[in-house]
Every structure is written in C-alpha cells, then in structure tokens.
Amino acid sequence: MISIAKQFSPYPFGRYRRDGDHSGEAFREDVLLPVLRKSDRVIVDLDGVKGGLGSSFLEEVFGGLVREHGFSVEELERRLEIVCHENPRLKERSWTYIREAASGR
C-alpha cells in the first residue's frame, strides 16, 4: 500500500515537477510507477493528506498512468485500488481521470 500522506507528502501540490517538489508527476514517476512495475496489485491511499488533493495532482497521477505510460483501463482496474475514506468523491474522480485519459488517447 502506498500512502500519499506518509510516503510522499502531506501537502502534495501541483501537476508538473516545475510546480514544486510534491507534484503529481513526481509522485507518479518516483513513487507509484516503480511499485506498479514490481507488484501485481497496488493500493493507493489518499487519506491523511492535509493540504487537499487538487484535480491537477490527481489527474496527473492517474490520468498520467494511461497517457504517459500506456496502461489500459482494464489493466489498472485489475491491478490498482484507490482508497479514500475521508472524501470518497476523490476515489471516483481518480477513476474518471483514468477513463477520460484512455478515451482521449
């Protein structure tokens, strides 16, 4: 399980690396992708983030998996689980970003 708050930053911010050290691009490439390449199943925990998870961050993390790294929706549905008890809409949104990235590819 990867906890964004614990293993990355409690204050993730921005889309690209140029937006700051704790951007969606940095999380995807430095934290999520290495684990996703090694493991069959990965759980991403969105809870505990103090600064809020903006759309830019989430879209770049999850939409970016499809857009930049060629994952399909089916593969991600099988291998990726997103957990967010604090704000369940963020989980739905994350999956929306994945599907929208796939339909726009």
Next chain:
Amino acid sequence: MFSLGWFIAPGEPHLRMPKGTGLTLKKISEEHRQYLLDHALRSELQRLRHKEWKRRRNLARLGMQMEDVAPVTAPAFGPTHVKVVSPKVLDFNTAYVRTIRLLDRIRRGVLHRGQNLFVDLQQCESLTPEVALVLAAELQRCRDLRPGSINGRDPRDPTTSYLLHELGFRRLLGFRPREFPTTNERTRRTYIQMHSGREGDSSLFSRLTELVLGEYATVTDQALTSDLAIGLNEAMLNAVTHAYIDPKKLIFPASPDHRWWMAGYRDAGRREILFIFYDQGLTIPGTLDRKFPELCAEVAAGLKMLLGRPDDGKLEEQLLKAAMEIGRTSTRKRGRGYGLNDIRTLIETSQGGSLTILSGRGRYDYIYGEHERTETLPISFTGTLIVWRLVGSEKVRWSDGNDGRDLDS
C-alpha cells in the same frame, strides 16, 4: 488626527508649509486646510521645477547632459507626487467602472507615465476586502518596480480605515503602522491578513486551510475541509504556475518574482467565510488557448456566427464560461483544466455561498441554489480575482461552543 500620508510620521519635516499652519491645521476648517495644502504643494512644485531648470542650465554651461549625473531622488512624499483621489465607493459589484479607473490611473501613472502618485483615500466611505486586496497588490507592484513612487493616506471614514488596518494593508506594503484604539467590544469578524507570495512559492500552501478556517478547522465537516483545501490548492496553483507563463503578453510589467496575493475573513456571527485570491498575470480567457486551442476556436466561431462581427469582450466572457465548464463535461481531453471546477465544487459541498471570478473582460458568478451566469465587463480587469464566500453553510461547524450564535445575542 492630522496625518500627511502613509510614509511621513507626524512632526517630521515634509513640506514647506506656510508660516503658522503646522500643528494648528486641525483648528481650521476642512476647506481651508485643503486649500493650504494644495497651495503648499503648488508652491513646492514650482520651486522644484525652477531648481531643475537651474540644474540643467548649469550643466549645459559645463557641457554636460542630465544623463551624465545621478538623478534627483524623489522624496517619499512631496510635490513631485501627483494626487489621485479615490471615489467614495470602491466596490467591484456596485461601482466597478469607478474602481477600475482608480486602479488603472495608479498603474498607468506609475508604470507607463513614470509619475509618483499620492493615493488619497480620504473620501472613500466604502471599500470591500476584494478591492482592498487588489489595490494593495497594485501599490505593491508599483513600489516594487519604482521604489518611492507611491504614497497616500487612509480613508477618513473610521470603519473603512479600520478594515484596511485589519487586512494588514500597511503591514503588507511596509507603510508606517497606525494605531487604532482598542475596544472591549467582541469582534465578530476575524480577518485573514493580506499575504503575498512569489511564483513557484508554495510554502504558504501548507498553512492555507489553517489560515482560512483558523481554530475552526478541527471541527469542520471533513469533506468540506478536504474540498476547501482542494479549492485553495487549485486557486493557488493557477496563480503560482499558469498566470505568468508568458509575461510578454502582459500590458503592464509584472511585479518582480510574479507575485500573487490572498486575504479574507471569518465571521462567526454571520457564519460566513470569505477568501480572496488575486494575481496580476494573464487572465483565464487569455491562457485558455494555450491549453484548449480547439475549444477557443469553437467558441470564437460560434460567437462570430451569432454576432456576425468580432467582439473581444464577449469572446472573453464566453471563454471564461467555457473554462468553468471544463471538467463538468467529459468531452475535453488532454488532462488539464479541471482546477476551476474544484473551486466551484467547494460551494456545492458546503451547500451555501457564492463564487465570483473576474478575469479580463469576463465575470463569472455562481450563487448556490440560485444562479450561475457570466457577463461582459465594461472595462478589462487586470489579472484574475477569485472570491469565495461560504454563507450559512450547515456543514460548517463553528467551534465557539454554540455555533457562533452567542455572538448574535
């Protein structure tokens, strides 16, 4: 108390006042005092012009140009400052044109014409926090780009003057602090003092939610806290990363380090939270074509078909409208542009409040449960202003022990 500006402490020499006017000024009528001040300014200006002429003449005799010697430094306040008088009401809702004209007069005067200005707010009787923030931002840009170019004085109206004080107007701009009498009256409103950050500076981000909610943050509805943080996150991201993406397109030079500003207040009595974010960068309609060129082309073509002629104001309004719809419709791709919708989601989550965005010639208003509309502004708004207002939200739980109602009694 008589004060001669944001910079000059009482008793300091500042002007060559006519004999006998010094500290006795407060005893004479307002009209007479104004007359004497204007007269003193005119005389001083005449004296300085003559001095400048003599300097040029003497240099010419020596075969030198003015450029060969160091320029005369303008005093912090003096006759070289052109006076700009504020209208009585400064409000982007009820007095938009007058308010924008004042701001334009300041930025054009200092940044285009090279004038030093004395911004006289004495006549101002009503000022909204939004205008206070934009005004402070403008003065800060002018002072950053041309140090010594700005001086002025507070509104005579005590409430308006106190509002500026509470918002940290003088503190932000480094003006001489002003004392206000302390009262035992319980204050219902806690102001979030003006903060300014630089492009790429997200250090304030970690404290944003805390700043906006204050001590209430711990007991506010969790989903609302999350949405508030998300909205703040996106508003800040827009200013920090997109607003100054192409500074060459800006009409007025950008402030050094590409600044952004924020302020607001919490009012437990009215169960209201206001948050304002402002940047002087490229507007939302101005940057949309970078992210969504096809969408912009569609909007422009549709408008041309409808109106039959190009209309920049209407186009910018429609582009702002389109920008607000991205993310709600699932037709737009490329993975960008959802941020503005995050800002709106906050109002929906809190089930009460409004969102206003002024950007270029477009104005966007959303009032929960009432309407969502855009309109064309008569004069372009420089930069982007985002104003959130959460009012009477059932989801905000105030931590003063009884939902803030004790403050109403």
